[in-house]
Structure formats: C-alpha cells, structure tokens
Amino acid sequence: MSKVNSGPSIYIPTDKNIFDALQHKKVTQGELVSFLSRRGILVSRNISKQQLTEKICAMTLSYSDFNWVAKLLENPNRKDKTTHSKLKGDVEYSQISSACATVKANLTASSDDSVKLTKNGDKTTLTITYVDHDFTKTELRQRTVKTCEIQIEQADDGVVMKLPSTRKAKEVSEQLKSIMKAQVIEAGGAELEECSISLEALCDATIRSQFFDHLIRSVPGFEFDNVSSVDVYHFEKEQRDEFEEDDESDARLASYINKAALAGEGVLDSTEFKQLHKQGFYIYKIIWTAVEDSFEGPKVEFEAQFGKPDSCTDFKYTVRGVYQYNSRTAEHNVTRRATTLYENEEYNLKIKDASEKALEIVIGKFGA
Incomplete structure (x- = not known):
C-alpha cells in the first residue's frame, strides 16, 4: 500500500x-x-x-x-502496563529480523509512525513512535505522542514477546506473530504454538483466585509482604429471575453485583473479602507489596490484572513504585518513589516468571 x-x-x-x-x-x-x-x-x-x-x-x-x-x-507518555506472550517452536533470528523489517516497512508506508529496529544479544527491539488520538476528550486534548517498545527475545523453546498493554502494541505484535508463523511453516518447520497467561479454561472461581495467591507469593527474590487492594468479579452464565424466591442471600447478592473493589491493609484476611469469595466472586486484579531478599532490600509495590475479567484473559502487570529501606529508622520509607528503567525491566521480568509459575501450578493442580 x-x-x-x-x-x-x-x-x-x-x-x-x-x-x-x-x-x-x-x-x-x-x-x-x-x-x-x-x-x-x-x-x-x-x-x-x-x-x-x-x-x-x-x-x-x-x-x-x-x-x-x-x-x-499533550499527555505525558505515561508508563503503560506490560504483557507478554510466547511462541513455542524453532524460530531462527533471520526469521525474527525479517518479520520486524516487514512490519517496519508496512508501518512507515501506511502511516506517519517512526519505527526503529535494534538488536542487543538475543533481544530484538522494535520501537514505534506514533500519535494516539482519544476522541472522547475535548478537541485540543485528543492528540498524544506515544512510544511503545516491543521486545522479542530468543529462548530455548521459542521466542518471548514483551510489549506494553496498549492497542497499538497489540496490533503490531499480532502482525509480527502472523509473519513469523508463516515464515516458519514456509521453511518447513512445525507450526508455532502461541502461549499466554489465561484462565479462560479454568472457570472455577476458587481456582482463579488461587492463581493470584500463588502469583503474589512466588515472585523470585522477594518475600510477600501485604495486599493493599483487590478487585473481584462474579460472572453468572444464567441470569436469575429478579422476583425468584431464594432463601440464600448470597445468591441474591451475586445476581445483582458482578464487580467489587476492596482496599486497605490485609484485604485478603478481611471479613468482606471472605464473604464475597464464598459467594462466587474471584480476584481479577490485585495490588501487593513484597520485600527484596537482599540486605536492607527495598519494598516494591506490584500490580497484576486480567483486562477482561469475565474470561480472565488479557493479562497485564506493572511495578507501581519502590519504598526504599531507611537504615536510620530501620524501616521502609512511607513515601513511594518511581522505578528506574533498569528496576522496571528487572521487576517486570520477575512478575512474568512468577505469573508463568502460578499458571503452571493451577493447571497442574486442577487441569485445563
């Protein structure tokens, strides 16, 4: 075109x-x-x-x-949540490079996007600078210049693609995956299997909540500290009759409410959360803190959620900030600071590993 x-x-x-x-x-x-x-x-x-x-x-x-x-x-290019997916199979670097070059050519030919392709070791990065429009805002506030980075890293069993959880990044990543799949098949290889964090096949509310319980307690190099906020969801496939007589108040509550948010110290141990959990609500978003195992390590606040709570798909996560350890008071600061670029990449990688481990545990325990 x-x-x-x-x-x-x-x-x-x-x-x-x-x-x-x-x-x-x-x-x-x-x-x-x-x-x-x-x-x-x-x-x-x-x-x-x-x-x-x-x-x-x-x-x-x-x-x-x-x-x-x-x-x-103009809105600042705020830090977007991160998501990732994996293509399992035999993918060569030449195929990754060719896919990136094709997508770059398509974007620059059909739009004013600025695209930069870099390689560092086993990691290939596609950086796209584009103008995002939000027509729900007033006319002079609709334009925002944004940048998104899509990282493609070669692994032993395929490639891992890390990207911001934005519409633009998802569109570009779909193009990349489609081209790489076609190239591998054309080269005589087996069809690539796409893997992502999803609980769509696990419909039980308890199982879905247990995924988050494993996640917050299995971040590598961190000791779980506290949960400060959870969002829960209740999805009923069959709608109840509004005037149906039902002696169980729990069932009546679930038929009227499908979302709830709880915030505060020790949310998971609160009576309100336990009551909602018994009624069939499950966690789809959570904010928690964990302390790094190193000497006088910082306390880090994480966030993870499913963008589509009814199906528990579109998994994304972010690092909200760091509470530095104060050696003078022997406690962590009460004021949170933003993460550096290095910290953000390191901690996001740890959430990625923890989420994959948590998914493996719940699938192995309950099947899918």
Missing part, C-alpha cells in the same frame, strides 16, 4: 474549544501571562485565570498559537 499524500488539516478550533482548553489545570496562569506579553500586552500576575482566558479567546489566533495550546495539553 502506497502512502497517501494529503495536505494539512483545515480544522480550526472554535472560541469554545480554545476556552475549554485554556481552562485545563495543565495551562498555568504564568503561561497565559507569558503568551499575552509576547503579543505586547502587559498584565498583572495577580489577575485571575478566568480573565486571562477570556482575553485570549477574544483574540485572533494563528496556527502556531493553536499548536502552543495543544502542546500544553
């Missing part, structure tokens, strides 16, 4: 679009004062933001002025 050349957009924001945009908290009063000063209008810094906004909206704005407003409102 050849790239379609088109001219610039003729969209011009209305006065209301500009007013709504300038009212956002990301647009500071100082930014508005600076804008007016560049136009030769001097105002007091004590003037209200409302008055500044009304003054600017009454002015004739140029294309560069629209870009200035849009730039102020």
Whole structure:
C-alpha cells in the first residue's frame, strides 16, 4: 500500500474549544501571562485565570498559537502496563529480523509512525513512535505522542514477546506473530504454538483466585509482604429471575453485583473479602507489596490484572513504585518513589516468571 499524500488539516478550533482548553489545570496562569506579553500586552500576575482566558479567546489566533495550546495539553507518555506472550517452536533470528523489517516497512508506508529496529544479544527491539488520538476528550486534548517498545527475545523453546498493554502494541505484535508463523511453516518447520497467561479454561472461581495467591507469593527474590487492594468479579452464565424466591442471600447478592473493589491493609484476611469469595466472586486484579531478599532490600509495590475479567484473559502487570529501606529508622520509607528503567525491566521480568509459575501450578493442580 502506497502512502497517501494529503495536505494539512483545515480544522480550526472554535472560541469554545480554545476556552475549554485554556481552562485545563495543565495551562498555568504564568503561561497565559507569558503568551499575552509576547503579543505586547502587559498584565498583572495577580489577575485571575478566568480573565486571562477570556482575553485570549477574544483574540485572533494563528496556527502556531493553536499548536502552543495543544502542546500544553499533550499527555505525558505515561508508563503503560506490560504483557507478554510466547511462541513455542524453532524460530531462527533471520526469521525474527525479517518479520520486524516487514512490519517496519508496512508501518512507515501506511502511516506517519517512526519505527526503529535494534538488536542487543538475543533481544530484538522494535520501537514505534506514533500519535494516539482519544476522541472522547475535548478537541485540543485528543492528540498524544506515544512510544511503545516491543521486545522479542530468543529462548530455548521459542521466542518471548514483551510489549506494553496498549492497542497499538497489540496490533503490531499480532502482525509480527502472523509473519513469523508463516515464515516458519514456509521453511518447513512445525507450526508455532502461541502461549499466554489465561484462565479462560479454568472457570472455577476458587481456582482463579488461587492463581493470584500463588502469583503474589512466588515472585523470585522477594518475600510477600501485604495486599493493599483487590478487585473481584462474579460472572453468572444464567441470569436469575429478579422476583425468584431464594432463601440464600448470597445468591441474591451475586445476581445483582458482578464487580467489587476492596482496599486497605490485609484485604485478603478481611471479613468482606471472605464473604464475597464464598459467594462466587474471584480476584481479577490485585495490588501487593513484597520485600527484596537482599540486605536492607527495598519494598516494591506490584500490580497484576486480567483486562477482561469475565474470561480472565488479557493479562497485564506493572511495578507501581519502590519504598526504599531507611537504615536510620530501620524501616521502609512511607513515601513511594518511581522505578528506574533498569528496576522496571528487572521487576517486570520477575512478575512474568512468577505469573508463568502460578499458571503452571493451577493447571497442574486442577487441569485445563
């Protein structure tokens, strides 16, 4: 497909679009004062933001002025949750490289995406910079420049693909997997088997909750500390009659509520959680802390969930932050700091390993 050349957009924001945009908290009063000063209008810094906004909206704005407003409102490239999948089979590096090159060519030909391909040892990384649009937001807040990295690492039994849990990354990863599968078959190899973390075949609520119980207690190099938040789900295949007489209050509760969230110290030991669990609710999202086994190791807060709670598919996870150990007080700090790039990659790898181990345990115990 050849790239379609088109001219610039003729969209011009209305006065209301500009007013709504300038009212956002990301647009500071100082930014508005600076804008007016560049136009030769001097105002007091004590003037209200409302008055500044009304003054600017009454002015004739140029294309560069629209870009200035849009730039102020662009969302930062926030840290997305991570997911992974595995293609089991005999995959050569040349096939991985060829698949990445094909996807890169397709993306650059059909869009304005910037794609970079790098290799470091057994790891091949496809970095894509693209513009994401969210049309649920006001006009000047819809555009966000994002970057996603898809890592393809060769393993003994195939390749592991790690990627952000975003729509763009999933679309690109599906293209990569499709091309690699076709190349392996064309080369005379066996069909690649795709494996991911899923509890869709395990429909029992207790089993699904046990997956998370094994997960939080089996992170390599960490000792489980505490669960601070759980989200539970109840899926009933057959809807009950609203007026059906039922002496069991648990069944009536489950027929009206299918989601619940609990937060606080020791959530798993709370009476409320145990009551919901008995009624057929199961965990689909959990936030917990664990302490690193090393001397004066930090306490790390993890999060894991299934994006589709009814089927327990679309598994994703993230590292929320680190509580550093304070040798002076002999306790961990109460303030959480963000992880470094190295820590984020290391801890995400540990969650990946723990999730695979937890899935293996529940499948081995209950079958699938």
